[in-house]
Amino acid sequence: MGYNQRYSFRADSWALPWLIVIAAVALGWAGRASAQEPVSVPLGGAASLALDAAQYGSVSGLSAVQASQELAVQEASVPVTDALAVEFADRLAGLSVGHRPFRIDVLLTGDAPVADRVVPLAGQPVAIRFRTGAYATHHQLVVALALHQTEIRASLTQPPGIGVDPRIGALVVMVGQADLRAEPVEAMRDRIARIAGVPVKIATLETPDIDLADLQGGMRLVGVDPANGRRYACTSGFVVRRGVESAIVTAAHCPDDLSWIDAAGGAHPLRYAGQWGWGYQDVQVNVADHGLPPVFWSDTAKTVSRTVTGARARASTRAGDIVCHRGERTGYSCAEVWMPDFAPAGDLCGGGCTPTWVAVRGPTCRSGDSGGPVFLGGTAFGIVKGGSYRGDGGCAFYYYMSVDFLPDGWVLATG
Known part of the structure; x- marks a missing residue:
């Protein structure tokens, strides 16, 4: 079945660990900040889900x-x-x-x-x-991807993104234009299928995913990269806790030593606790000097904050699920999960990435959205890592790290 199919998909791509202009979490410094800073009473799960329904309805045509x-x-x-x-x-x-x-x-x-x-x-x-x-079970497809990813990457001029599409029971291999020029699509598909031993579809990308280091966003986190002395800005993701410690998570390639900058320009240091950026993780933890509430900004203007009420495990996330994200560059949007088992292109995970990232079909993503929360209602799904653009500049898809993979000892803060 899958051996006789072709899927064509052109995209520029981005991956976003470095300068993470992420959707900001409400850090709990409202009492310290100026009155100009947006402050709201955090919404609960039902009210939050109603906002997402309105957003989803606006793009789907549903009432x-x-x-x-x-x-x-x-x-x-x-x-x-x-x-x-x-x-x-x-x-x-x-x-x-x-x-x-x-x-x-x-x-x-x-x-x-x-x-x-x-x-x-x-x-x-x-x-x-x-x-x-x-032809193959989901387990066999995931194992085939993991076992043969290195060989598939080596057989192409650019390391492809590879995922498992549960709608068709096949691997989706997203290759670059150079590989398409070098080999007919059908021959490439059949050759990779022989390597993997499972059905394969080919998707095309204009460039492999790349890390970005630009932009700065809302409730600012700032730090200096000791490697080049440059000052970078980031924003924050979900609140996590370890015992009595309270911290925020952001993408792994943010500078280690960060301070939160309030609306009056005051700096509040965040102690670096560690970063994890290999294979299946892209996350950094910075600890606050006081307890943080389990809330995050969700709307584009950062006037609506939500209480985190729980989390969705990656194993329970389905292709077709509607999820939302907030990025500092693109704001707030909701879209459909494409592949819950996805390995991004390139060497974005200290080498090849494992097939543990979740790919979502836009509709909006942009450089600067990295690290932003992915959610539905009050349920946390993950943190944005990267994505790919179509040839017209529109967002093709983005992918996120599941909250399953928060660092050991740290747990998602819920209200």
Whole structure:
């Protein structure tokens, strides 16, 4: 099945660990800052989800009521898909969700049919649709990517981004234009499929993902890079805790020693606790001198803060899930998860990245969004690492590190 398919996708790309102009978290210094700084009462989960429904409705064409119902059903469906993954563990090739109306799609190996089902969720019937005949299980696809990533990278002139698309049960290999000029797409697809031993689709990229180091944002974190003496600015992500310590997370390549700058220009030092930027992580922790509330700015203007009420594990994140992010460059937007198992192109993780990043189909991303929170309602999903542009300059997709991979000992602060 997957051997006879081609997927074409042109993009410029970016990856964003260095200067992280991230969506700012409400750091709890409001009492120290000037009255010009935006301050709001943090919203709870239901009110936060209503804001995301309105945002999702604006890009999907759904009314606010329809979008709100879609997101309510989406969140209610997580235990159902978790159970399906266990029930069909030996045959599961892919699991995804769809919208308008909300549905659950399950792709299985083998030919033995499974009858479609209907389950009631959030006050409406939801169809569970089963398709059979996939070549490899999801587990086999992930293992094939991990085992053969080095060989696939070595066979191309530019290290590609590679992910598992659960909708089709195949690896998606995103190659550069130089490789497309050197080899016909069908021959490349079949050659890489022989290397990996699983179905492959080819996606095209104009350039490999690159790290960025520019821009500066909202509630500023500043520091000096000792390697070049330059002063960089970053913004903050979610609040984390370790025992009595309270800290913020940001992307790993921010300068180690940071200070938070309030609206009056006052500097509040944040003690560097460490950074983790290899394989599956892109995260840095800086500790505050006092307790921080578990809240973050979510809107473009940074006038609405939200309380973090929980987290979504990567294993429970489905292709098709609607998630939102806030970037200092692009503001607030909501979009659809593309691939929950994605390894970015290039050498952005101290070498090749593991297939543990989650790719999201825009609609907005830009250099400067790195490190920003990815969320839905009050649920934290992860921290933006990077993304890719289409040839017209629009955002093709971005990818984030799951909160599963916060550094050992540090836990997400929730209210």
